[in-house]
Amino acid sequence: MSSTKKLVVIMRGAYVNCKDKWAQLAEKHNVELVPFEGTSSDEFYQLFAKKNVVAVGHTVPGAKRLKGYDMDRFRKSVDGLEVMAHMGAGYDTLPDPHVLKEMGIVASNAPNSVMEATANTALYLTIGAMRNFNALAAALRRGEWFGDVPLAIEPEGRTLGIIGLGGIGAVARDKMQSALSLGKVQYYNRRRAEPAVEKESEYVDFDTLLRTSDIIFLSIPLNNSTHHLLNAEAFAKMKDGVVIINTARGPVIDEQALVDALASGKVLSAGLDVYEHEPKVHTELVKNENVLLLPHSGTHCIDARTKMEAEVIENIDAYLSTGKVVSPISEHV
Known part of the structure; x- marks a missing residue:
């Protein structure tokens, strides 16, 4: 040297x-x-x-x-x-x-x-979580044809709320709008996005996004202000049956609060690529077949x-x- x-x-x-x-x-x-x-x-x-x-x-x-x-x-x-x-x-x-x-x-x-790969992962998690694909696959592996998996919901006509409309958030938004026939896209940022990024999406405050979104997709960095951004108080403000998608960082969600919201039915399903204490995953998330899990693999491709x-x-x-x-x-x- x-x-x-x-x-x-x-x-x-x-x-x-x-x-x-x-x-x-x-x-x-x-x-x-x-x-x-x-x-x-x-x-x-x-x-x-x-x-x-x-x-x-x-x-x-x-x-x-x-x-x-x-x-x-x-x-x-x-x-x-x-x-x-x-x-x-x-x-x-x-x-x-x-x-x-x-x-x-x-x-x-x-x-x-990372934009394309992470956005593709978000699209997969959204479709999979809404259509109960994880529970259906698990039933099939148990030798059951459908089993007791309830009927799912389609993204068509639903409101997508994006927390963090930056580069990845915008690419994911475009893919979801194109593929899923969403009814409306709204977003919350600390500052309003530039028109070229915002496009037809509506800029709303945090509470409005929580109250009115059918799907909430997190695409934000982890820092002191975003740690546990989705906590018990935030989940309480959401629609019953909301779907949560996270490809950002695990600790932006209070994982125990998410587990409780899933158990109560406040959250219908979730698609997660990141976790609060990686590589450990909350045991209740692992057991819950309404949660589609990936091992932080958004960019796991050549x-x-x-x-x-x-x-x-x-x-x-x-x-x-x-x-x-x-x-x-x-x-x-």
Whole structure:
């Protein structure tokens, strides 16, 4: 490992499908690539000993291997680091964004590369949850033809409420409108979306969305303001028989409150790709055949992972070329 060259550390999962593009980055900027497969924080911070790590290609599997970040140690250990490019749209596994900003470390995510795959997952979960496909499949595997699974409902003519009409939310909205013959689409954001994103969707306040939506789809980042956004109080405001779809982050829903709402019938069914305590899933959700479950697999396909890896490279390349990333995280805009 050369002490004269700047280093780009690539965490587990980000050096798989685009090795040629990584090589082009290294040649263009005269940096050395350091694929990191370590399993401890000690190994990670040792890479910074010579203070020549300029960038980190950051991943969820890599961060989980480190068991997160002790921010006091992080502050003291990463002298020279300038940019962290996260491989994914949700970036809650990054070190504290506000601390990064204080330290002058730029952080990016990869929102563009996950849109199609995550939106397709949302479409699948919506159809499956509304049509009782999980319960029907379970009955069939038990040797029962339909069993006692009740008649389902169709999305046609229903009101879809989107919490978080950003990139993924907008792509999912377009797919659902095209495929499902929805009656109305409304959304809640902290700020009204631009007209090109909003299109024909109606901007409403949070309580209105809860009270009037037949399907509620969550597509928001996890932060202090969105943690347990859907809690017992929120579920109480919803229509009886509402359908909940979540491809965002598990902790935006109070999972126990969701379990209670399913048990009472307030929530008819749910389609979930994310969970509050991953990889653990609430036992009542596992047992409830009205809940369609996936193991956080919205981007579990070669196409999406290749795009995500390429977006990490694009952000690092842009930073090394211009001092700015293409897709900064919202706290750094």
